[in-house]
Amino acid sequence: xxxxxxxxxxxxxxxxxxxxxxxxxxxxxxxxxxxxxxxxxxxxxxxxxxxxxxxxxxxxxxxxxxxxxxxxxxxxxxxxxxxxxxxxxxxxxxxxxxxxxxxxxxxxxxxxxxxxxxxxxxxxxxxxxxxxxxxxxxxxxxxxxxxxxxxxxxxxxxxxxxxxxxxxxxxxxxxxxxxxxxxxxxxxxxxxxxxxxxxxxxxxxxxxxxx
Numbered sequence: 001x002x003x004x005x006x007x008x009x010x011x012x013x014x015x016x017x018x019x020x021x022x023x024x025x026x027x028x029x030x031x032x033x034x035x036x037x038x039x040x041x042x043x044x045x046x047x048x049x050x051x052x053x054x055x056x057x058x059x060x061x062x063x064x065x066x067x068x069x070x071x072x073x074x075x076x077x078x079x080x081x082x083x084x085x086x087x088x089x090x091x092x093x094x095x096x097x098x099x100x101x102x103x104x105x106x107x108x109x110x111x112x113x114x115x116x117x118x119x120x121x122x123x124x125x126x127x128x129x130x131x132x133x134x135x136x137x138x139x140x141x142x143x144x145x146x147x148x149x150x151x152x153x154x155x156x157x158x159x160x161x162x163x164x165x166x167x168x169x170x171x172x173x174x175x176x177x178x179x180x181x182x183x184x185x186x187x188x189x190x191x192x193x194x195x196x197x198x199x200x201x202x203x204x205x206x207x208x209x210x211x
Contacts, residue, residue: 109134112136
């Protein structure tokens with residue numbers, strides 16, 4: 001197969017997932033170059049990548065093993081979001097114009113999530129993070145969600161959150177956390193880095209809203 005690939009698209013890289021189908025979700029792979037393949041020629045290839053006998057037969061198997069970055073776009077349903085939140089090993093989740101509802105709720109789940117992006121969700125007016133959800137979250141980026149008028153409810157429970165980036169959001173949202181006497185300041189005072197990103201005729205800029 002690698003020979004055929006190099007004939008048709010010279011310089012391409014050929015990968016194999018070590019250990020069988022489950023390793024697709026675990027991102028356990030090896031580059032199958034000519035040097036790696038040579039000792040295994042005409043042997044079928046299963047020993048070369050240590051293929052196991054495991055099978056992927058149910059959605060639950062996928063959800064339990066999936067790691068890395070998941071980007072959700074188009075119009076995700078509430079059921080889809082519920083499944084996503086059940087992914088125990090996910091570390092980076094990006095919602096991009098992905099939900100048409102007014103309230104996005106994160107229930108208990110996403111135990112290992114480190115980065116969350118919420119982008120271009122024009123109907124969104126509120127984000128709710130229930131106590132115990134996304135406990136390990138370190139970076140939260142909200143961009144182009146102009147209907148959102150306050151920081152997520154429950155953000156005060158994200159004690160590991162290090163960075164909050166607000167890009168092209170409503171004036172009301174920014175003013176609710178700007179300054180020590182602002183309405184929601186107490187909810188974000190534990191976050192070391194808070195930045196408001198914006199554009200004007202002179203270019204793109206940001207201001208720090210950190211303490």
